Amino acid sequence: MDVVLLVKAAIMGVVEGLTEFLPISSTGHLILAGSLLGFDDAKAKVFDIAIQTGAIFAVILVYWQKIRSTLVALPTERQAQRFALNVFIGFLPAVVLGLLLGKAIKAHLFTPVVVASTFIIGGFIILWAERRPASATRVHSVDAMTPLDALKVGLVQCLAMIPGTSRSGSTIIGGMLLGLSRQAATDFSFFLAIPTLIGAGVYSLYKERALLSMADLPMFLTGLVFSFLSAWLCVRWLLRYISTHSFVPFAYYRIVFGVVVLVTAWTGWVQWAD
Template sequence: MNIIEILKAIVLGFVEGVTEFAPVSSTGHMVIVDDMWLQSEQFLTKYVANTFKVVIQLGSILAVVIIFKDRFLDLLGLKLKRRSGPTAQGEGRLKLTQVIVGLLPAGILGLLFEDYIDEHLFSTGTVLAGLVIGAIFMIAADKFRAKVPKVQTVDQITYKQALTVGLIQCFSLWPGFSRSGSTISGGVLLGMSHRAAADFTFIMAVPIMLGASLISLLKNWQYFTLDALPFFIAGFVSAFVFALISIRFFLKLINRVKLVPFAVYRIILAVIVYVVYF
């Protein structure tokens, strides 16, 4: 393992950390990067490469847990004093059962069609389609959103809204569509502020991503070899640091810029990749 390979791990961690929770599809970016770069590494078999992707995803998950630590403690009933702030206002209070309701649709569908999705949908072509269709959905959400959102904070979300956002999240099973892109757009269409929809998206992301990552790690534990370990560690740390920075920046920005700029970026990216590949 040389310094160049470590630098590549850091770059890949950067791609994961910056894109995982922005509505631009981290899966789409990683599939594109995989085709262009990751598979060129001789020491990375297909299985080691897939394990590496799981490891850096765990770095991004850790960043969300740290940023929303008070919220997660509150959901688990372990928080003694509620923090004042944009996610802790209002008469209501987000409940763990609401998060579970939001998780169920995509969780069930993902388990039922996991093998089919892995076999048929993880390609550059399908990702490009997901990027463009998801971008159109995001633009439509901004166009038809309520001028004054009824739900200003995540504490005001109802069970019905949680379930509907969960159903919309099923679109994100198509690589390139984006989990955050689908759920934030769906939340906005349901009358949530962009920040409330983003907070709910990030909170829902942790258990479903953590569960999927741990299952994948258990299946591929044998690929944690001494040769690949520095590559894994560098990618994990990189993804964690860049996710920590990008999530904080995104949450401050989302209510001001809305979704259209991210949608435009997705379309431009899809066009560039299409020209390069096809």
């Protein structure tokens, strides 16, 4: 058993769990962390996607009461049916565009410089969204969303295929720009993550199955466990945080971190691997 590899898997799992649901891009952080750790070959890219499933289990645990009540009421209650339909509608654009563009995006955009640039751009977009007047909010809970709201958020989620953009960032901030409250946008982002990330993980494992063997199982399990634990802590903290705070600190973090990556890349202080 390669202990060093397991330590790297654990670190990557923690990075995934802590960044998946914050508007700071888990994919971007995984690319940068993998570059620093020398954990960036083809198998590592499959690992990065697969361990998102661990983070999703954390969301399912935190939102289990809402998920369970929706499933129980689905055959008979209109509100539960509309909520499930909205999640499905929001999920569809990522499926279609992911299948059409995913390969090209992975081939050309998964680089530290692209990640750093989108970090900075996303930071300024968050600042813009947070400075909009409260009167622009028209939807205060996920149950009040319409199918059109869900479709718009689903289309915005597709921006996250560009590494460094942030899936949670694009859906939460995009939802706020579309008129959702901070709480409603965050909740819908989490619910939308369940089919999106599980689907991406299963599809990636199936598509790249020739790269994998049973010897890789300890590495993947380690990443999943650490991703789950760190994501569970992060989601619980974030739901408390947004009740009294804005996303402005994350915007400044993105901008500063992006500038640091660009400066270190251009000066050669850090050899970021493409």
